[in-house]
Amino acid sequence: MWLVSFAAVSYFGGSGVAVLPIAVGFALLTTWWSYYSSDKLVIRMTGAQVLQESDNPKLFGLVQEVCLASGLPMPKVAVVIDDAPNAFATGRNPEHALIAFTTGILDVMERDELQGVVAHEMAHVANRDTLVSAVAATTAGAIAILSDMLMRMMWFGGRRDREGGNNPLLLVISLVVMVLAPVAALLLKAAISRKRESLADATAVDFTRNPAGLRKALEILARDSTVVHQRSNAVAHIWIESPLDGKSVSRLFATHPPIEERIATLRALEGNA
Amino acid sequence: MELLIILGVAGLLVLFLISQYNKLIRLNVAVDEAWAQIEVQLKRRSDLIPNLVETVKGYASHESATFEKVVQARAAATSATAVADVAAADGMLTQALRGLLAVAENYPDLKASANFLSLQEELATTENKVSFARQFYNDNVRALNVAIKTIPSSFFAGFAKVTEREFYEIEDPQERNAPKVQF
Numbered sequence: 001m002w003l004v005s006f007a008a009v010s011y012f013g014g015s016g017v018a019v020l021p022i023a024v025g026f027a028l029l030t031t032w033w034s035y036y037s038s039d040k041l042v043i044r045m046t047g048a049q050v051l052q053e054s055d056n057p058k059l060f061g062l063v064q065e066v067c068l069a070s071g072l073p074m075p076k077v078a079v080v081i082d083d084a085p086n087a088f089a090t091g092r093n094p095e096h097a098l099i100a101f102t103t104g105i106l107d108v109m110e111r112d113e114l115q116g117v118v119a120h121e122m123a124h125v126a127n128r129d130t131l132v133s134a135v136a137a138t139t140a141g142a143i144a145i146l147s148d149m150l151m152r153m154m155w156f157g158g159r160r161d162r163e164g165g166n167n168p169l170l171l172v173i174s175l176v177v178m179v180l181a182p183v184a185a186l187l188l189k190a191a192i193s194r195k196r197e198s199l200a201d202a203t204a205v206d207f208t209r210n211p212a213g214l215r216k217a218l219e220i221l222a223r224d225s226t227v228v229h230q231r232s233n234a235v236a237h238i239w240i241e242s243p244l245d246g247k248s249v250s251r252l253f254a255t256h257p258p259i260e261e262r263i264a265t266l267r268a269l270e271g272n273a
Numbered sequence: 274m275e276l277l278i279i280l281g282v283a284g285l286l287v288l289f290l291i292s293q294y295n296k297l298i299r300l301n302v303a304v305d306e307a308w309a310q311i312e313v314q315l316k317r318r319s320d321l322i323p324n325l326v327e328t329v330k331g332y333a334s335h336e337s338a339t340f341e342k343v344v345q346a347r348a349a350a351t352s353a354t355a356v357a358d359v360a361a362a363d364g365m366l367t368q369a370l371r372g373l374l375a376v377a378e379n380y381p382d383l384k385a386s387a388n389f390l391s392l393q394e395e396l397a398t399t400e401n402k403v404s405f406a407r408q409f410y411n412d413n414v415r416a417l418n419v420a421i422k423t424i425p426s427s428f429f430a431g432f433a434k435v436t437e438r439e440f441y442e443i444e445d446p447q448e449r450n451a452p453k454v455q456f
Binding site: 061064065066068069070071209 | 303307310314398401402405406408409413
């Protein structure tokens with residue numbers, strides 16, 4: 001999506017400032033379209049199958065209980081055929097929400113643990129995390145486009161300037177800033193994602209009043225080493241357990257807080273109960 | 274110039290008034306809705322009971338005292354309307370049901386019957402739903418009562434004709450003494 005924007009910008013050349021709003025506008029449009037139809041999009045991307053109540057009454061019962069506790073409307077419930085235990089939530093608002101669970105997680109979790117996972121996903125819905133991620137992604141993308149454009153304009157502008165007209169130090173600083181800005185934006189996006197995950201854990205406990213359930217679920221996920229097959233970067237952040245290889249992704253770029261930290265936080269809540 | 278400023282300040286004041294009033298109204302309606310949810314779940318449980326009593330009667334016809342308790346408690350629960358009355362009747366019914374299920378323990382044929390098992394399962398899920406509906410109701414009552422008691426919304430409570438609501442407190446003495454298990 002960003003490649004298309006860059007291509008469009010390059011085609012029109014970096015010389016006109018009027019191209020900026022077109023490029024950013026295009027990026028905005030595509031991000032917001034994917035946010036708006038996020039439930040249908042994610043179904044197609046992950047192969048999730050929407051369930052009816054009769055397909056899994058126990059799961060639906062758990063979701064209904066969380067809806068009663070949170071006051072949220074009932075979301076669409078889907079299943080992804082995958083042995084790795086994981087779950088995600090998406091949808092542009094609580095009325096159009098979708099939560100999905102892998103067959104792996106449905107098989108391995110007990111009632112309280114699965115309800116903790118359901119509550120975590122509904123917490124994402126309640127906190128409008130799809131919207132937050134969309135805004136973060138748009139901002140990060142816009143920064144990337146902007147810095148690219150500025151670099152192009154500076155490159156062309158620099159050539160036309162008279163010799164020795166520019167302060168070289170200023171040039172170096174602006175160059176460094178323009179190169180690092182997109183990286184900073186990605187770091188920020190990851191930090192936001194981590195904070196929202198912690199918030200979802202806390203909101204989940206607010207719904208169920210049972211920190212032990214979610215804590216036990218996370219302990220099971222920590223022990224399990226299988227990873228979901230859908231490992232695309234675009235949807236990595238929405239899974240409850242990060243599907244990206246923990247060793248290759250630096251802590252700063254991680255979309256989830258370390259699972260041991262999450263378990264410890266929940267344990268602390270149990271002590272106070 | 275001064276007139277514009279005065280009008281501006283007055284306008285902001287009016288907006289503030291409206292927002293405080295609306296906040297109280299919204300919280301009050303949320304409490305009403307949460308109460309309606311409790312009633313929906315209690316009714317679901319209530320509807321399960323005649324079936325359950327008949328199934329147990331089929332195997333343990335002479336345990337009339339237990340059945341009477343359940344039937345009476347159910348009648349009381351259906352007729353209660355005020356929060357405290359509903360809570361009390363709910364507690365009595367839970368205790369009576371517990372008695373009925375304890376009696377059922379003595380009849381292995383009954384325990385094995387598919388009908389009884391499915392009713393028991395439905396009762397368990399409905400009890401959970403009642404519990405969550407109660408939790409949601411109490412959360413909303415807390416939000417409303419806090420708004421009524423704290424400044425600045427406390428000034429508007431009378432104007433909005435919104436009064437403090439009662440919490441749904443468990444009347445079941447056994448539930449109060451539920452043991453806390455620490456690992």
